[in-house]
Amino acid sequence: MAEIVIPAGTRVSLAAGEWATHAEQLGATPIDLRVVEVDALPAGVPGWTRVRGHGLDCRPDPVGPHPWCLEIVVRVEALYDAANR
Structure with missing residues (x-):
């Protein structure tokens, strides 16, 4: 399966x-x-990819930005569908 690109x-x-x-x-x-x-x-691992992101309630850190809050693995098909809803 091709690499999935999500902005x-x-x-x-x-x-x-x-x-x-x-x-x-x-x-x-x-x-x-x-x-x-x-x-x-x-x-x-076929069919799964790693996603790093922020929860919707994440607020900018006054000391400086943090790279991400969450690191999960996601079924590629589900990620593609979710990004295109």
């Missing part, structure tokens, strides 16, 4: 089961976030 700042809403934690715990609740970056998983 930074894109808001995505993912359902339970469409995402997992970096510890491979399948997400049990929906999650909404603004994408910072999407990249391949180190192990190259």
Whole structure:
């Protein structure tokens, strides 16, 4: 499957089961976030990609910006669908 490109700042809403934690715990609740970056998983797990982003309630840090708040893995198909809703 080709690499998926999602522009930074894109808001995505993912359902339970469409995402997992970096510890491979399948997400049990929906999650909404603004994408910072999407990249391949180190192990190259087919059908999944890593997404770093900010929760919708994230506010800028007065001390300086932080790169991301959330790091999850997402089913590529679900990420593509969520970004194009």
